Amino acid sequence: xxxxxxxxxxxxxxxxEQDPKVRxxxxxxxxxxxxxxxxxxxxxxxxxxxxxxxxxxxPVSVDIPGFIRHIREGDFTGAIRNLWSKNSLPAVxxxxxxxxxxxxxxxxxxxxxxxxxxxxxxxxxxxxxxxHGSGALPPKAAPxxxxxxxxxxxxxxxxxxxxxxxxxxxxTVLEAFHKPGGVxxxxxxxxxxxxxxxAQEVHFLERLGVRVECNAVIGRTVTIxxxxxxxxxxxxxxxxxxxxxxxNIPGENLVGVLSANEYLTxxxxxxxxxxxxxxxxxxxxxxxIVLGGGNVAMDAARTAMRLGADRVRIVxxxxxxxxxxxxxxxxxxxxxxxxxxxxxxxxxxxxNDKGRLVGMECLKMALGEPDASGRRRPIPIEGSxxxxxxxxxxxxxxSGANPLLTRSTPDMALNKWGYIVADPETGxxxxxxxxxxxxxxxxxxxxxxxxxxxxxxxxxxxxYLTWGW
Numbered sequence: 175x176x177x178x179x180x181x182x183x184x185x186x187x188x189x190x191e192q193d194p195k196v197r198x199x200x201x202x203x204x205x206x207x208x209x210x211x212x213x214x215x216x217x218x219x220x221x222x223x224x225x226x227x228x229x230x231x232x233p234v235s236v237d238i239p240g241f242i243r244h245i246r247e248g249d250f251t252g253a254i255r256n257l258w259s260k261n262s263l264p265a266v267x268x269x270x271x272x273x274x275x276x277x278x279x280x281x282x283x284x285x286x287x288x289x290x291x292x293x294x295x296x297x298x299x300x301x302x303x304x305x306h307g308s309g310a311l312p313p314k315a316a317p318x319x320x321x322x323x324x325x326x327x328x329x330x331x332x333x334x335x336x337x338x339x340x341x342x343x344x345x346t347v348l349e350a351f352h353k354p355g356g357v358x359x360x361x362x363x364x365x366x367x368x369x370x371x372x373a374q375e376v377h378f379l380e381r382l383g384v385r386v387e388c389n390a391v392i393g394r395t396v397t398i399x400x401x402x403x404x405x406x407x408x409x410x411x412x413x414x415x416x417x418x419x420x421x422n423i424p425g426e427n428l429v430g431v432l433s434a435n436e437y438l439t440x441x442x443x444x445x446x447x448x449x450x451x452x453x454x455x456x457x458x459x460x461x462x463i464v465l466g467g468g469n470v471a472m473d474a475a476r477t478a479m480r481l482g483a484d485r486v487r488i489v490x491x492x493x494x495x496x497x498x499x500x501x502x503x504x505x506x507x508x509x510x511x512x513x514x515x516x517x518x519x520x521x522x523x524x525x526n527d528k529g530r531l532v533g534m535e536c537l538k539m540a541l542g543e544p545d546a547s548g549r550r551r552p553i554p555i556e557g558s559x560x561x562x563x564x565x566x567x568x569x570x571x572x573s574g575a576n577p578l579l580t581r582s583t584p585d586m587a588l589n590k591w592g593y594i595v596a597d598p599e600t601g602x603x604x605x606x607x608x609x610x611x612x613x614x615x616x617x618x619x620x621x622x623x624x625x626x627x628x629x630x631x632x633x634x635x636x637x638y639l640t641w642g643w
Contacts, residue, residue, distance in 0.1 A: 186288035187216040194509035198479050201364040201447050204506060205269075208298040210250070217246035220290050223282055228292060231280040233626030234333070236260045238277055238292055245295055251307065253299040258312050261296075262336030262379065263329060263625065265304065265371050266358060268297025271622040272500050304374055311382055315342035320639040323348060323406040325392045325579070328356025329621045330612030331412035332376065333628030334635070335384045341636050345383070346406075348390040350413075351443060357414055357613075358621070360443040361435075363473050365480070366503075369442070393579035398586075398608060408607050408635050411594060412628060415613035417574040421465065425523025430457065430531030434466070434474040434570035441477050459566030460484045463534065465520060466570035467492065468618075472503040474568045475512045486512050487562070491519040491539050491552040517541070519552065521559070523567060533563040573618050583608075593617060601631030609635055 190206040191197075197204050208216065220242045228238045237256055244253035257264040273279070273293035281289035320343045324331045327349040335345045353359055355372040380386060392398065392413075401409055418433035420426055437456070440446045446456035462478040464471050467490035479486045488507070490497065493516050497504055508514070517539040524533040538558035541550035575592040587595040587604040594603055594610040601609040611627030613619055 184215065184219045186219065186291055187212045187294075189291070189294050194506075194511075197365065198476075198510040201480055203368055204365050205294075207301055208294055210248075210298075210302070213245050213295060213298040213302075214248060216291050216295060217242045219283065220246070221283055227280040227282060228277040228290075231277045233276065233622045234260050234629050236277075236296075241299060242290065242292070242295055245299060250299060250302045254303040254307065255312065257296060257299055260629075261625070262333050263375050264296050265300035265375055266329070266367065267622055267625070268293050268295075268300055269367050269371070270362060272620055274501060276622065312340060314340050314382065317344070318342040318639065320344065320407045321346070321405055322635060322639075323401045323409045324412065325398075325409065326350075326356055326412040326414060326612075326614075327354035327376070327386065328358060328412055328414050328612060328624065330624035330628035330631075331356065331410065332379060333625040334410045334412065334609075334611075334632045336379050336382070337629060337632035338635060339379065339382045339384050341632075343636070343639060344385075346385040346387060347379075348392055349386065349388045350391045352388050353443060354386050354388060356412075357416075360439045361470065361473070363438065363442055363477050364447065365476070366473065391578070393582040397582045398579075398605070399583070402607065407639055408609070410601070410628075410631055410635065411579065411603075411608065411610040411614060412612045412624070413576065413579055413614050414624075415573045415575050415593070415618050417576040418569070419572045419574055420569055421520065421571060423520060423522050425525055425531070425534075428523050428525040428531045429529055430459070430565055431523055431567045431569065432457065434464070434470050434568050435573060437474055437568050438470070438477065441481070447477070447481065456481065457566050458482055459564075461564045462486045462566045462568065463562060463564040464488045464568045464570055466490065466572070467497040467499055468570065468572075469499045469503055471568075471570035472499045472507050472512075474570050476507055476510060478566070478568065479510055479512065483566075487515055487564075488512060489515045489518050489520060489536065489562070491517065492549060493517055493541060496541075496549040515562070517552070519554065520567075524561065531565060531567055533561050534567060535559055535561055573613075575614055575617075591617070598627075599630060600634035601627060602634060607638070 226239050241253045241256040277292045278289040324347045327347045339345045354376045358372045418435040440456045444454040445452040446454035462483045464475040475486045520534045522535045538555045539552040542553045545551040596610045596615045601611045609631040611631045612624035
């Protein structure tokens with residue numbers, strides 16, 4: 175008991191960050207990372223529970239007390255090897271996973287004190303290995319002679335590739351874009367997840383033997399059936415949900431209204447933020463409004479500020495309590511000067527005689543009873559119309575399933591929203607030899623949930639390749 179009380183008295187070690195006034199105008203990573211001394215001190219807070227609830231809270235079942243114990247003992251190599259046994263992308267997860275509602279959210283220490291900073295420690299272990307590690311790879315099983323095609327190189331696809339390559343199977347990842355990483359490179363900004371980190375995680379898989387082929391648009395250049403004809407024994411589909419949604423209100427075709435998907439892809443994957451070194455066009459506005467309240471909305475708003483906007487506002491139809499974005503991202507946005515207009519819903523965009531956006535008409539909202547999402551439903555307040563000026567509106571209200579691949583695979587069942595029907599425990603689709611997981615099955619969700627789906631699918635694919643369907 176005394177030992178537990180002693181650990182509880184150690185305060186949670188905050189991770190150093192860039193000053194908000196400085197970082198709001200640059201694309202460098204916001205958190206600066208733990209030093210070894212900070213990491214060891216934070217690791218000492220872990221109670222090393224006999225029945226760790228944090229493991230149950232992790233979608234990929236990382237041995238959290240195990241890797242933290244290694245850090246506490248100064249064995250940073252042991253920590254990363256422990257992580258690799260369950261997680262192929264620890265440097266990514268340590269940065270973008272919602273630990274506050276998963277592993278850290280159920281940390282026993284968090285009942286009376288701040289929970290252990292599990293995400294920060296995971297990031298530290300991965301970063302230390304990248305900069306100081308030996309480069310040694312985890313062991314691989316003997317070759318099985320089986321070939322697996324992984325369609326999409328986002329978090330679920332990379333997880334499947336990493337799991338199956340160490341089991342001895344031959345794995346090829348097929349990516350439609352010119353760089354691998356999926357949403358990790360086109361959706362998440364540099365200041366939250368540096369592209370170098372993603373590239374090094376992919377390179378780690380390539381060193382293990384994974385083959386990555388870019389500019390491969392499955393459903394257009396080749397179909398799923400043709401992949402089997404080419405000799406693949408199994409196919410995993412992890413193409414995400416990249417079809418942007420709009421509000422379908424008047425004025426949507428005005429110049430200055432675009433999706434967060436396009437805006438962030440131009441800024442991130444196509445590196446528009448490096449102009450003039452990289453000459454990728456992107457709208458640069460002075461008065462920006464972002465519609466939505468999720469992580470994508472925060473990313474778009476903070477990117478707009480860094481691209482030179484004088485004012486950036488987030489318009490959200492519910493209250494701050496209902497914001498789906500991570501608390502840390504909302505906090506960072508507020509620190510950087512992003513303004514929030516809650517209980518506000520746009521009804522139409524306003525344009526000038528040249529067809530350019532100059533503002534939007536909005537309605538004030540009130541909160542009613544909870545809807546299917548569990549959040550209180552917004553209800554319009556009659557007669558509360560008002561206008562907001564802006565010269566750029568970025569729509570970040572979600573995304574749907576891109577039909578390009580599924581249209582070319584008519585014998586694979588889809589649900590009414592166009593997402594692939596797959597067993598939630600195995601990832602099996604209705605088409606023999608084909609698995610799917612991540613956002614193309616669930617709709618837009620988190621990186622770690624996509625990875626959890628990939629882990630289950632990889633286990634199922636391995637059993638199929640060993641014993642059959």
